[in-house]
Amino acid sequence: MSIIGEVVETVKALTQGLKVTLSYIPKEKLTNQYPDEPVEVFSAYRGEHYLNVDENGKERCVACFLCSAACPADAIYIEATEDLRPYEQRSSVEERYAKIYNIDYGKCILCGFCVEACPKDAIRHGHNFEMAVTNFADLIKDKEYLLENRNRESQIPVVIIDSQMNVK
Ligand code: SF4
Ligand code: SF4
Structure with a gap:
């Protein structure tokens, strides 16, 4: 040529x-100015879990192990125990509850199988995606942390959009 x-x-x-x-x-520009602006996530987004409570703040989990059995990544560790005191005095809905409930986010793939397997609506996906840590030990989140995550939901810098209405 x-x-x-x-x-x-x-x-x-x-x-x-x-x-x-x-x-x-x-x-239209799709760039999101994170972290200066909140990120849009769908309502069905599977972020960091939270452990759910009933209307009186009692832990819903009955330590049935169905979530850990359903987990393909072996990320959930539970130890069960009993609190035989009446409902008003104990921290859980049922007498049987999880003394220890850990999720290892070094293993978890946020697949949602644990949430689907739970018969008590005791574990849900929240919308938190800021899960980076600087050492492996911090990837394991315990029961207290996961319970508190329920209260943190309102502080997460996201705008939750409905997945049915906003699919383009
Ligand atoms: S989201 Fe999936 S991988 Fe993570 S703990 Fe639940 S079942 Fe296991
Ligand atoms: S979170 Fe649900 S499935 Fe898992 S142990 Fe508790 S009650 Fe059972």
Whole structure:
């Protein structure tokens, strides 16, 4: 190919590339200025879990182990125990409850199987995605942390959008 031919081909290629770039300028920008602005997440987003409580603040978990059995990543560790005191005096809905309930986020793949397996609506996915830590030990979240996550939901810097209405 002659030099003139090469120049023509190069200009053609550049023009094609620039056309794509220029065509995006008038379009709506999808860049999210995180962390200055909240991130939009769908309501069904599977973020860090929280342990759920009933209307009186009693732990819903009955330590049935169904969630840990359903977990494909072996990320849930539970130790069960009993509190035989009446409902008003104990911290759990049922006498049987989880003395220890840990989720290891070094293993968890946020698949949602544990949430689906739970017969007591005791574990749910929250919307927190800020889960980075600086050492492996901090990836294991205990029961107290997971219970408190329920209260943290309202502080997470996200705008929750309905997955049915906003799918484009
Ligand atoms: S979300 Fe999936 S991987 Fe994570 S704890 Fe639940 S079942 Fe296990
Ligand atoms: S979170 Fe649900 S499935 Fe898991 S042990 Fe508790 S009650 Fe059972």
